[in-house]
Amino acid sequence: MGFNVQALGFGDNVVDRYEHLKTMYPGGNAANFAVYAKRCGAARAAYMGIFGNDIAGEHVISSLCAEGIECVACKQMIGENGAASVTVVDGDRIFLGSNEGGIRGDARFVLDRFDLEYIRQFDVVHTGSYCFTERELPKIRKVGVPVSFDFSDDSASDYIRDVAPLVDFAFLSLPEDMQDDEVRTRLEALQALGPRFASATRGAAGCIAFDGRTFYTQRAKSVSELKDSMGAGDSFLTAFLMSFLDAEKRGITQKEAITDALDSSAAFAATICGMEGSWGHGKSYE
Numbered sequence: 001m002g003f004n005v006q007a008l009g010f011g012d013n014v015v016d017r018y019e020h021l022k023t024m025y026p027g028g029n030a031a032n033f034a035v036y037a038k039r040c041g042a043a044r045a046a047y048m049g050i051f052g053n054d055i056a057g058e059h060v061i062s063s064l065c066a067e068g069i070e071c072v073a074c075k076q077m078i079g080e081n082g083a084a085s086v087t088v089v090d091g092d093r094i095f096l097g098s099n100e101g102g103i104r105g106d107a108r109f110v111l112d113r114f115d116l117e118y119i120r121q122f123d124v125v126h127t128g129s130y131c132f133t134e135r136e137l138p139k140i141r142k143v144g145v146p147v148s149f150d151f152s153d154d155s156a157s158d159y160i161r162d163v164a165p166l167v168d169f170a171f172l173s174l175p176e177d178m179q180d181d182e183v184r185t186r187l188e189a190l191q192a193l194g195p196r197f198a199s200a201t202r203g204a205a206g207c208i209a210f211d212g213r214t215f216y217t218q219r220a221k222s223v224s225e226l227k228d229s230m231g232a233g234d235s236f237l238t239a240f241l242m243s244f245l246d247a248e249k250r251g252i253t254q255k256e257a258i259t260d261a262l263d264s265s266a267a268f269a270a271t272i273c274g275m276e277g278s279w280g281h282g283k284s285y286e
Contacts, residue, residue, distance in 0.1 A: 003246035006044035007238075008122040009033035010140075011109075011131025012101065013049050013064075014082035015056040016230065016277060017285065019096065024056065024285050025230075025277025026063040028082060029128040029150050032231055034069045035279045036238035040268065046070035046122070048115070049131075050104040052081030055285075063281035073118050079103030086230070093230045101132065111136045116143050123245055124148055124169075126238070129155050137166040148241055149195075150234070164193035171237045176203040183208045184215055197258075199240070201233050207266070211258060218262040221270035231278035232269045239265035 009030035017024045031047050038045035047069050051057040053076055060081060064071055080102035087094050099105075109132070111119070119125060120143045127133045128150035140147055148169040151160060164170055170190050174183060183200050187210040191198040199209040207218040240261045247257035276282060 002041040003043065003242040004249055005037070005042050005124065005242050005245045006046075006122045007034065007037035007042045007242065008046045008048060008119060008125045009037075009127070010048045010119075010125050010136075011127040011133045012082060012104065013047070013051065013060050014084055014098070014101075015059060016084050016086045018086050018088065018277070018282075020087045021276075021282075022285060023276075023282040024059065024083075025280070025282050026060040027084075027230065027278040028060075028130075029234055030126060030131055031060065031064065031069075032234040032278050033126040033148075033238050035064070035067050036231075036235045036268075036272075037242055038067055038069060039279075040239050040242045042242050044070065044122070046073070048073040048109070048118075050074070050107055050109055051076045052079045052103045053077065054079075054081055056083050057081030059281075059283050063279075066281065067279070073115060075109070077103045077107055079106070088228055088230075093228065101130070105132060108132050109136070111139050116140075119143060119145055124241055126150070126241070128152070129159070129163075134163055134166075137163070141166055148237065150237060160190065161193060164190055164195055167195045168197070169237075169241060170195040170198045171233070172198070172200040173233050174200045174202050176205045178202060178205075180208065180217075184210070187215075199237070201236055203229070203232075207236070207262060209258065209262060211254060214255060214258075216258055216262055218266050221266045223270045223273045225274050227274055228276050229273055231272045234278065235272040236265045236269040239268035 011030035013031035243261035
């Protein structure tokens with residue numbers, strides 16, 4: 001399968017240190033997006049962000065290169081790469097702590113005119129609430145590239161009110177036991193702020209999405225062997241965007257494009273839950 005979509009992940013990259021395995025895996029919402037886009041069959045998949053110059057940073061760089069991800073617009077700085085400590089219990093990830101993005105959190109990525117010319121080449125730019133990219137969103141919107149944004153499950157309401165008007169595709173993670181009516185209310189409020197599409201995933205409870213006129217429900221797909229839920233949400237939203245944007249280019253009706261994209265993204269996310277880490281490439285550490 002291939003999609004006529006050029007996709008750029010802009011923002012965070014980390015290593016997730018699995019303390020119970022003494023193994024670190026590359027990850028981060030924006031870096032995951034680039035890798036999953038490539039694995040879905042995107043015509044072009046790139047990552048733009050800041051790496052540290054430590055072992056963790058080098059591991060993420062080498063892993064992205066091994067996946068064939070375009071990283072020509074990245075920066076590497078002296079300092080710690082973003083890192084988080086994680087464990088897994090019954091397939092569910094549990095975060096134990098982080099260094100708040102390392103050097104990426106201190107330096108921030110400020111887009112200049114040359115970066116924006118690069119970004120103009122893409123069909124979609126994806127970023128999120130842990131990427132430190134909020135102040136750059138108006139620049140991206142100004143050059144006419146759609147923005148996808150992953151809000152955290154702990155994003156405050158005032159933060160969502162500030163960011164959502166700058167976003168075209170908004171994604172939320174909500175508790176598995178949240179009632180459908182409450183999810184729909186949340187999505188209506190989010191979409192009313194400006195995004196053309198809003199989606200909420202609830203783990204095994206599946207997804208509800210809203211395009212301003214119609215609600216869509218997608219059940220989660222079964223996982224043959226659940227190893228790790230890390231990356232499940234990122235893989236879902238990436239596969240959705242690749243399928244939907246490709247269908248839109250081909251003139252498929254919006255309702256059909258969304259329905260098909262939600263189904264294929266649930267299937268793709270289920271495959272990701274069957275591997276360790278967000279996308280493999282584990283490296284031992286002490």
